[in-house]
Amino acid sequence: MTAPGEEAGAVLDLPVQPGLTMSSVRRALTAALADLGEDHLYDVLLVVTELVSNVLDHTPGGGWLRVLRRQAPCVVTIEVDDESTGEPVRGRSRLGEHRGRGIVVVENISLEWGIRPRSDGKTVFALVSCAG
Template sequence: MGDVRDLRSAASARRRDAQTLAGELVVQAERSAPRVVRHWVMRTIADAGVGGSSNQVVELLTAELVSNAVVHGPEAGEVRVEVRIDAESVRVGVRDTGGGRPTVGHPEPTAPSGRGLALVEALSSDWGIQTHADGKTVWFEVRTHED
């Protein structure tokens, strides 16, 4: 289903007390992708010691962004997910080769969809969209501790 690339190449980066951990997963843009990515991200951040409500927020927002990439990206495309964990936060970026620029929607209460980016905006510490010649990356950050 997915191609996991562990970016923690240096021995010091593999230790639990390392400053920054990073990983990447590439999956096909299909219905099962959000579930596969969500489970991978949850294992990755749990292994880094991130728990509690931060863990749950990252899980929800990751699933939303991957779902958007699958629904709005090209059929049979790839979705690339990057996770970066440091002492302050978790950053997740979801890249696809779809066109257009996502916007925050405010659908009617009875609408069946359209709330994903509104959730990202409301629950993340920061978020944004980075455009590329071949698509875009939508990313968010969640702080892992209170100041």
């Protein structure tokens, strides 16, 4: 997902376990991406919140969050691994009628998002532009 010859640098790499607070994740990302414009940072924080919340709310066990940044063009890649083979479902949640819009939000904000199967679950990823 990076251009030939260009590496994406890790911004955040941490386990997603019950008890993880989104406020601590957002603080760490805000510090790590302090040079981003306010709107771009908000988009990244929103996508991270939705994808990490999905792991905590809908999958057994925990997962892993990786946030990578490529400079040219500026793109932030969010990857969340989990142990479930179930795919995110747009617009529906077993947690109630006012839930289930997270993947729609991710889809609308991201340049691209998707799912990569793994032998022990899946990785849900999203690419968010930080250019301009």
